[in-house]
Amino acid sequence: MLRRLSLAVAVASAMTGQAWAAQAPTTAMNDLISVYREAAQNNADIAAARADYQARREVVPQARAGLLPNLSAGAELADTRTKLDSPSYTANRSGTVYQANLSQPLFRADRWFQLQAAEATSEQAALDLSATEQNLILQSAESYFNVLRAQDNLASTKAEEAAFKRQLDQSNERFDVGLSDKTDVLESQAGYDTARANRIIAERQVDDAFQALTTLTNREYPALEGMRHTLPILAPTPNNAKAWVDTASAQNLNLLASNYAVDAAKETLSQRKSGHAPTLDAVASYQKGDNDSLGFTNSGLNSGIPPYSGDVEQSSIGLQLNIPIYSGGLTSSQVREAYQRLDQTEQQRESLRRKVVQDTRNLHRAVNTDVETVKARKQSIVSNQSALEATEIGYQVGTRNIVDVLDAQRQLYSSVRTYNDARYDYILNNLRLKQAAGTLSPADLEALDTYLKPDYNPDKDFLPPDLAKAAEAQMQGNPNY
Structure with missing residues (x-):
């Protein structure tokens, strides 16, 4: 009977012959919200942003001092x-x-307008800090899921290496009994060597992803909880680009901060004009x-x-x-400078507004595309699995050659990787859309936490559960697979 479910068998081979239950990681796992909390407490960039905010808000008492007794x-x-x-x-x-x-x-009209400008600057500083803190939520998610992405990529690469190794062994056996020529052996060897090199690179990428997480949180993470394949892949709510753009225009933190920057520039212009008073x-x-x-x-x-x-x-x-009668043209020059600074700030706000609208629309489209992509990528695993089985049958009867088999294997494992990439792209694009709209909060990470798997094992769980169960059943000798 010809072999079926080659992907599942390769995964099982990559498990070094042990039962999957025994392979579950024993190291304490860390979930997404705990990683974010560590980042909020230990990240150097957010600490610097908070210090910057505390420094910038001092412009208010400094400006107020000009109106108080001396x-x-x-x-x-x-x-x-x-x-x-x-x-x-x-x-x-x-x-x-x-x-x-x-x-x-x-x-003192100039000092009064200086105080108004300082208060606007303080409000801008508060919003800048809020935007940085909100961005930390996204950074935590990106670093976390980059680790999971790298782990899944490594797991599929290990399974691919095992499949190519098995193909190499079969080619050697067929060559020994005269069923194939040396070319098949060399092609299989080349495929295996490439898969081995890809596995080594994938291992480094996992280490790099964990290092990025350590840089973010100043803490070492031996293991992370992984994302279940049962995560609902749904269109954004509401699924209306204009509604998201309207929300972003009203709530995007960077855009709100730019409004206060314009207010501060207007008050500064009034302050400069008051130099004549x-x-x-x-x-x-x-x-x-x-x-x-x-x-x-x-x-x-x-x-x-x-x-x-x-x-x-x-x-x-x-x-x-x-x-004041004449100051050598200083006051007039300062007024002209303030006019240009105001125009600069207004143009920067307009540029930011356009970018926010663009990003919001693009991310809304991206999430909807991701919904369809995840479904299509998952189906492509099944299709490529069937294509590989058909190619192997053709190779057995002599209608296909070893190169066809190797290419079909590469396509299969590529489809697994693109499926997992699509899942993580969907998650992160959802969070980016909410950030653009100004609604991203730690509650979004808590919602994702409910779909994390505490006993996550990358070597098994990179596959959708139906294929994973099929592989397990086949390893146990179930004749229905």
Whole structure:
């Protein structure tokens, strides 16, 4: 009886002859949401973003300070020498002066607009941080599923290597009994060598994927829970591109942040224009010290004021008006610069809006395409399996050659890899669509967690469950397979 379900047999051969139940990983597994939590706590980029936010929000108290009272105090210790030619008089005095000054802005239009710009900048910083935190959700999922993708690719490559090894052994046996020529052996050997090289590369790719996950979370992961093939592959809800675009236009975090950037640029323009406006401050001062240090150095000469030598106190309170007239063209230049910065910010917002719309529409189409692709790729496994079996039959009866068999095997394992790629593309494109719409949250990762398999074994579970069960039954000698 001719061999059937070649893919399942190859997978079983790659399991080194042990029962699958005994092959389940014994290392503690990690799920998607736990990886995300580790990233949120340990990722250096998100820590830097949070520090940047804390720094940027300080522009508000700094700008507000320009509208609040300014109080300063100081002291001065000095030697004073007074000399008059006529009448001849020389005096040396030393003393200390203590002083305090208070200024309260009453009308400062430029500082008021500066405060408004600072508040808009602070809101922008908060949204930038939220966008970075949201992006970390996607990064965690991408790193996680890249590991699963690499593991599934390695498992299929190992199964492919086992199939080519078995084909090589059969070619040698047929050559030994004179049923084939040396060419078949050489072709089989070349196929096996290529499959072995691909397996070595796939092993490195698994290590690289785990390393990327470690870089993201600063933690080593010996194993991860894998995604079940029972994950529903459904169109996005609602399945309407305009609805997703409308949501993205209203909720995309980067787009919202750009709105505040425009607001900040507008307030900065108003601030620059206010450089032409007058300013009014209430000022008060107090001084106490030696009379010479305060300017009382005549000692009563020709003044009618009797000589004195004690400390003097001075205090004043008043209004200080300043009217800018000409500053060398500085204010006008700053206004022109602010106009251009505002135009730049508005154009950047428009560019971002267009990109958000483009990405949202593209990702909506991608998810719908992925839904059909996953179904088609899964069916292609069955079709390529049947094609391989038919090619093997043709080879047995002499109507097909070994090259046809090897090509059919390559097509079969390629269909397995493209099927798994389509599954992971569907998952990640769903998350990217939600990120573009501004609705991505940790709850989306928790929803995916319900379809993870705690006892995931890549060497078995890279196959859809029906083919995996067929392989297991065949290994147990079930004649129905």
